[in-house]
Amino acid sequence: MDEITLLRSVLFLPAANPRAIVKARTLDCDAVVLDLEDAVAPAAKPAARDAAVAAVREGGWGHRALLIRVNALGTTWSADDFAAIAGLLGLAGIVVPKVADAADAAIAVERGGELPIWAMVETPAGVQAADDIAATPGITALVAGTTDLAADLHARPRPDRSPMMYSLSRIVVAARAARIAAFDGVFIDLGDAAGLAAEATQGRDFGFDGKTLIHPGQIDVVNRVFSPSAEELVYAHGLIAAHKAARAGDRGVTTYAGKLVEGLHVAAAQRVLRAAEAIAARG
Missing domain, CATH: 1.10.287 (Helix Hairpins)
Incomplete structure (x- = not known):
């Protein structure tokens, strides 16, 4: 079994939050993604980038795979993000948001140097191109960006995620065909542990290897769901x-x-x- 398929819980945290970075080294998640994108205000992005690089170099992450999510291709900050982290020792990969097609995937791989690239599929175009994105050499995982995708689809939230089933299935099928990993999207209701467990179970049953998280309180539930009983x-x-x-x-x-x-x-x-x-x- 590939190591990446053992990443049950993938925790996103803002790279601009030093306390969160310190705490993450003690958490029982399988992977940590230092976020330079959605979780960081525009004015704070350069400082967050420096903090993420420093956190990688400081080490101390134990068994946790450490990744950085850069800003989307074409944004003001993306090229500098890649330049700062490409080839960074101790980094397990780069998470790239809003990958829309194979051309985007190839650009991300080129800018990332030798680092594995996790492509986020979070637009309708990305779903339609999921096969080509997954098949791009250097892409090692697809991540379902369900929040942005649902907004673009004009889909209404439902506990069973029925409006998202086609998209979720496309992502898993594309990943399996390319023999890479697939990670389910985040669950945004932090007070609903039962809902989180139900959605994680659904994602597991769909075939996802693990689930992305936005809060440490979600780790135990997701680890349990994605572990053999x-x-x-x-x-x-x-x-x-x-x-x-x-x-x-x-x-x-x-x-x-x-x-x-x-x-x-x-x-x-x-x-x-x-x-x-x-x-x-x-x-």
């Missing part, structure tokens, strides 16, 4: 054992818990076990 581990062990026994007895087909077992089911069970092992290894 005790029941899933028991089922995975049992299914693999049943398949192994069938092979040992020269039986090409077997069942487990009343269901047919094929190679794809075994592979899925093995992914569950590898995820659990990797999570346990992180402590």
